[in-house]
Amino acid sequence: xxxxxxxxxxxxxxxxxxxxxxxxxxxxxxxxxxxxxxxxxxxxxxxxxxxxxxxxxxxxxxxxxxxxxxxxxxxxxxxxxxxxxxxxxxxxxxxxxxxxxxxxxxxxxxxxxxxxxxxxxxxxxxxxxxxxxxxxxxxxxxxxxxxxxxxxxxxxxxxxxxxxxxxxxxx
Numbered sequence: 001x002x003x004x005x006x007x008x009x010x011x012x013x014x015x016x017x018x019x020x021x022x023x024x025x026x027x028x029x030x031x032x033x034x035x036x037x038x039x040x041x042x043x044x045x046x047x048x049x050x051x052x053x054x055x056x057x058x059x060x061x062x063x064x065x066x067x068x069x070x071x072x073x074x075x076x077x078x079x080x081x082x083x084x085x086x087x088x089x090x091x092x093x094x095x096x097x098x099x100x101x102x103x104x105x106x107x108x109x110x111x112x113x114x115x116x117x118x119x120x121x122x123x124x125x126x127x128x129x130x131x132x133x134x135x136x137x138x139x140x141x142x143x144x145x146x147x148x149x150x151x152x153x154x155x156x157x158x159x160x161x162x163x164x165x166x167x168x169x170x171x
Contacts, residue, residue: 050150052124053104053142057081057097057131058154060106061138064095065156072133075100075107075115081131084111096120099129104142 064070064083073082073096080098085091092111097104103122107115128143134153141151 047144047148049124049126049144050142050148053126053129054140054150054152056104056123057140058152060095060097061140061154061156070138070156072131074098075120076117078117079131080107080115097131099126102126102145104129 060083061070061081066086069084069086071082071084073080073094075096075098078098078100080096083095083097085093094109094111094115096107096109096115098107098117098120099105100117100120101122103125105117105120105122107117107120109115109119125145126142127145127147128141130139130141132139132141136155138154138156139151140154141149143149
């Protein structure tokens with residue numbers, strides 16, 4: 001009779017220890033998964049801002065990529081890339097892309113409107129953003145808020161300065 005009680009106690013203790021090991025392993029696995037998830041989210045956030053800015057500007061340049069539609073200009077003395085609507089459009093418009101107050105901004109106005117930064121829309125928050133002309137290429141560079149830099153070279157058909165002449169450098 002005493003032997004049966006001892007086996008019963010051993011079985012209960014073994015079952016309890018097995019349950020404890022399983023619980024600890026499950027908690028360890030959940031903790032590791034949470035750390036991996038946080039690292040993945042942080043990595044995606046780091047790349048989101050600079051990649052989004054580069055892709056957005058590249059797509060805009062491609063949309064307006066024909067003779068005389070892309071030029072360098074300014075919005076309240078802030079350097080900007082001006083994207084002009086086609087000459088045969090019913091209403092002539094200009095889309096300005098520029099960096100202001102820590103954000104890539106876009107301003108879409110009629111050609112006769114005097115652009116101001118208060119009229120613009122912030123697209124994505126960045127530390128710095130530049131568009132430079134390098135021979136026949138446009139170099140678009142975005143630096144995210146955490147300091148990661150991303151660049152892209154685009155070959156548009158024709159880029160002009162603010163005077164209607166082919167631009168050799170950003171004014």
